Amino acid sequence: MDVSAFCRQSNVVVVVGKGGVGKTTVTAALARTAAEAGLDVLVLALDDSGGLPALFGRDEPFGYTEVVLVEGAPPAASPDGRRDRPGLVPGRIRGRVLTPDAALLEYLADHGLGRVSRRLVQSGALDVVATAIPGVREMLVLARLKQIERDGVADLIILDAPATGHAVTFLTSSGGLADAARGGPLRSQAEQVVEMLSDPARCQVLLVTAPEETPVNEVVETAYRLEDEVGTRLGPVVVNGCYPVIDHLDADPIAAARAAGVAEPSPSDARRIHEAAHFRSRRQAVERHQLERLATELPLPRVVLPYLFTAGVGPAEVVSLAASLTAGIEALA
Numbered sequence: 001m002d003v004s005a006f007c008r009q010s011n012v013v014v015v016v017g018k019g020g021v022g023k024t025t026v027t028a029a030l031a032r033t034a035a036e037a038g039l040d041v042l043v044l045a046l047d048d049s050g051g052l053p054a055l056f057g058r059d060e061p062f063g064y065t066e067v068v069l070v071e072g073a074p075p076a077a078s079p080d081g082r083r084d085r086p087g088l089v090p091g092r093i094r095g096r097v098l099t100p101d102a103a104l105l106e107y108l109a110d111h112g113l114g115r116v117s118r119r120l121v122q123s124g125a126l127d128v129v130a131t132a133i134p135g136v137r138e139m140l141v142l143a144r145l146k147q148i149e150r151d152g153v154a155d156l157i158i159l160d161a162p163a164t165g166h167a168v169t170f171l172t173s174s175g176g177l178a179d180a181a182r183g184g185p186l187r188s189q190a191e192q193v194v195e196m197l198s199d200p201a202r203c204q205v206l207l208v209t210a211p212e213e214t215p216v217n218e219v220v221e222t223a224y225r226l227e228d229e230v231g232t233r234l235g236p237v238v239v240n241g242c243y244p245v246i247d248h249l250d251a252d253p254i255a256a257a258r259a260a261g262v263a264e265p266s267p268s269d270a271r272r273i274h275e276a277a278h279f280r281s282r283r284q285a286v287e288r289h290q291l292e293r294l295a296t297e298l299p300l301p302r303v304v305l306p307y308l309f310t311a312g313v314g315p316a317e318v319v320s321l322a323a324s325l326t327a328g329i330e331a332l333a
């Protein structure tokens with residue numbers, strides 16, 4: 001599938017997965033992939049922006065005001081009339097946080113209540129309201145997301161969602177509120193959120209998992225719950241952190257060295273190589289089994305991202321994962 005078309009399928013992508021499977025990393029990689037395909041991208045983080053800023057080489061956490069993370073090549077032609085600017089990504093990436101407090105402030109400001117709103121939020125009024133009305137915090141954030149989407153400020157908005165358990169509550173709470181509220185702005189906001197979440201042209205969920213037992217169980221369960229309870233379009237499942245497959249791991253290190261005409265390892269080195277190969281072979285078998293299980297239990301296409309053997313994942317690794325993501329998307333039917 002064409003990458004630009006893939007990234008333009010819906011205005012918002014919510015990245016969902018079990019804790020630690022790589023949601024934030026995949027959010028960054030998808031943003032990069034979309035920007036490389038020429039899209040103007042806005043990444044949204046909840047509460048504290050976690051590791052997202054660092055993945056774009058930033059030390060500071062995101063604030064409520066957007067920051068430009070990747071500049072993007074200007075669309076205008078350069079003086080010599082050529083458009084290509086080597087090394088520059090055609091699309092721009094911006095980032096910001098989206099918190100219930102900020103969402104409430106922005107909502108009130110939009111409705112001409114800017115002056116009272118700050119005092120209201122500072123006084124802790126939101127906490128009182130949130131305790132009285134479960135789901136209102138999540139709804140405020142999603143209502144703001146809906147507004148940002150409606151304003152058309154970017155070609156693609158990517159939300160790095162909370163870990164799965166919370167993500168399902170996060171995405172289902174507005175439906176509950178729309179049912180519970182008798183009328184007024186709360187109900188209409190909740191209804192508009194539900195409308196966005198269930199419209200495939202406006203929003204889709206990208207599920208992320210690791211090729212391991214529990215994350216696969218959880219991603220299957222989450223997929224069905226999101227389809228049943230929210231009616232959200234589900235994108236391909238991103239299976240993150242798969243070891244690149246190495247063949248012939250059962251080879252005898254000494255015989256293999258002899259056959260290759262290189263120096264033979266000492267017996268103790270040969271034993272260590274054999275142990276490492278055994279570990280890798282077992283790991284590959286586990287991953288193969290989990291990928292097969294995922295394919296049978298969840299009828300969604302899959303995109304596999306490699307495990308990167310590095311001390312830390314930073315901007316360079318995001319570029320590399322974006323290349324894998326691009327290849328995975330291109331291989332989709």
Ligand SMILES: Nc1ncnc2c1ncn2[C@@H]1O[C@H](COP(=O)(O)OP(=O)(O)OP(=O)(O)O)[C@@H](O)[C@H]1O
Pocket residue numbers: 017018019020021022023024025026050051163240241242305306307308309310312313321
């Ligand atoms: N493909 C990969 N190869 C190597 N390391 C990875 C890869 N993807 C993610 N990681 C590392 O795994 C850890 C968890 O990743 P990440 O923070 O993206 O997960 P998360 O799902 O957002 O976690 P949380 O639920 O805590 O928000 C990080 O240290 C990250 O650098």
Ligand SMILES: [Mg+2]
Pocket residue numbers: 023024025050051160
């Ligand atoms: Mg994260």
